[in-house]
Amino acid sequence: MKIIIKREEPIRLYHHPRDVTVRPKSKKVDTFNSDGSPLETFDLIDKEVSWDEDHERDLMELILTLNVK
Numbered sequence: 001m002k003i004i005i006k007r008e009e010p011i012r013l014y015h016h017p018r019d020v021t022v023r024p025k026s027k028k029v030d031t032f033n034s035d036g037s038p039l040e041t042f043d044l045i046d047k048e049v050s051w052d053e054d055h056e057r058d059l060m061e062l063i064l065t066l067n068v069k
Contacts, residue, residue: 004065049064050063
């Protein structure tokens, strides 16, 4: 799984869901350090979910792109 946080360009890339929390009602995205401590909060604009397919390696990966401001 890839979680991409981006504005115009990607800001950060995460691979573990525990590192990012999306709060849809308040439209916030919280990020965390590897030790679980808060890192940064962003305002959520929208989200996109897609699949990345690698036919050569026979793999599929879920990609969640979070557009923030």
